[in-house]
Amino acid sequence: MQSDQSQPAPHQDFLRCLDRNYICFHVQQDADEVFLSILNLIQQQMSDKALAQEIHSLYKVTVETYLQCLECTYIETGTSFLLSLPMHISESHDSLEDCVRFFFKLQELRDGDKCYCEKCGEKKPFKQGFKLISLPPVLCLHLKRFRNSHGYTRKLHYKVTFPETLNISEILTAEALSERYVQSDSQYSLCAVIVHSGDAMFGHYTAYVRHKDQSWYYANDSYVRQVSWKEVQNTYGGSQREDTAYMLLYRRTPEGKQQEWSSG
Template identity: 35%
Template sequence: MRPRGKAEGRLWLRALEILQELSFCDCTILSMSQRGEHQESKKKLEISPSETMKAEEESYKEENKEPKSEDWRPPSVFGAADLKNRAVGLYNIGQTCCLNSLLQVFFMNIHFTKILRRISVPVCGTQKKKNVPYQMLLLLEKMQCGKQKAVSPKELAICLVAHGVTMFVQYDAAQLFLTLWNLLKKQMKNPELVEKLSDLYTISVQEHLTCQTCSSETKRNSSMLTLPVSLLDSDSHMLKTLEECLQCFFRPEELTGHNMCFCEHCGKKTPFQQSVKLVHLPQTLTIHLKRFCFGRSAYIHKISSCLPFPQDLDFNAVLTEQQCQAYDNEKAAWQYELFAVVAHSGSTSYGHYCAYIRSLTECKWYCFNDSLVEQVSWDDVKSTYGHSDLSWGQTAYLLFYMRKHRQ
């Protein structure tokens, strides 16, 4: 989806020229069919840093030696969640609909913008251009202080390219969300802000592996950025609601036959039971609906079937006592309401993203479709449930739930 106006077109062309000059441009389309890893494991943990982050780590060792500046808190930035006057879109500068949708979800989250406004300013100009949190803050200020209906994310895009994030390609929203979050966390110099960012988004679980022969059990605490739930049960039958998907994710799984594990106590491979128990949920809970999966012929296809999701979600009503490993005061905070939906329309090889977000100040729903922003109804949001006969229709892909305020 390219910019439509002459001014928008000039911005897009200029961004292309700059990125080509930097020799970072790679216009190869990354098909979603190349990302089958989202369905390889039913309970795959998704907090591990991306390969991009590993390559970046060495380059920042030298930069970290330089002195840090004082915290910068620009008084002109109020947060994009304040939509009392107007909402601001983001121009599509070349297949950036996925990036634009995720940025709007970040900016509309008041809890996130409070953290972003407290970051430290990088010392030199080069560091400023390569610092993702700083460039996101500049973009946020530009959105709030200007008079345009939309602004260009060109500078942030160039910053991301410098860290190996390819532009002008189609992205998987779950993968790009993880990449952005890891870049934000790594480049925030203030340990307090890093902790706040982690607390805002990180899910804690406990993995259990129990031998069915001798009953020996091993436990491991893990962190997740999203709950990657399958839309199919163990028999490949379509699940009917989000609650069923969550129950299926936390349901114990029997590892038998070729899936048996070696037991040190038994000295041989034995049947095991694998389970994941919920320990902690964050302020902002992200659920990844795994709509892209392998077919019988090893062909990646998109599941467009209808999957309703509620506006209000109570994990105490969804999970059993055996599926939780948390104290009562923790469980009392497991009351959530829907905050945002990142929806995908199209196929596994080509498509478009937009974001439906509920303003936390107005309690109204908006659709952020690149530069076009308009108020919508809950019925419009429900249109992202999906439909088996509309393979190119909009389907929810990422769900963001916000913890309710405790009375």
């Protein structure tokens, strides 16, 4: 996937490269899976490992895996890395902020979901989840609009609103932050929206991209046109709308640029 040339590779060459690595675009693909596959291929195939790691780090969210016994308060933690955050959507989670809070909310495991507690020596009810350690320069959020039930996959058309600017520190509670949480600028600006049109079995992906001059553009294969933020908001979903936001990419906003971005 690497070239000695410093100029960007033509997109047809890039697509052929993906095809050679078994990412075929003549069949239905999941945008989030393709995104993760490309990052993994970069990690595996680039000879410049430092650069490959730097690219990887652009999207890497560091989280703490957290398990706590609800009877003896025994705690077990670990560290994990995510390149995109999977957002569970439902009728009760109708905003991106709700989805982020739900992702970092600790869940109780009881009855058949109990975990073995080393201190108690038997299975006990546990509290489980993720706590945030650090955020990346580019935050990728995957709205999980496809759900499988009894062997049948369907698309969820629930409305999920998302803002142009997002401040993670204002969304999360102290419980959602690890003791190892790295304080950093948590203000982000939306820079791209990947949109899925169609249903679970057949569809098409397009994108809305924010230019550095703050203008929004719509890209559908080779067709590109300038659009308004209001048109981007039409991808929130709801009322069985086919064109729904599927992936959201937010870029960390330098403190001095925050006002400039928010006025775009």
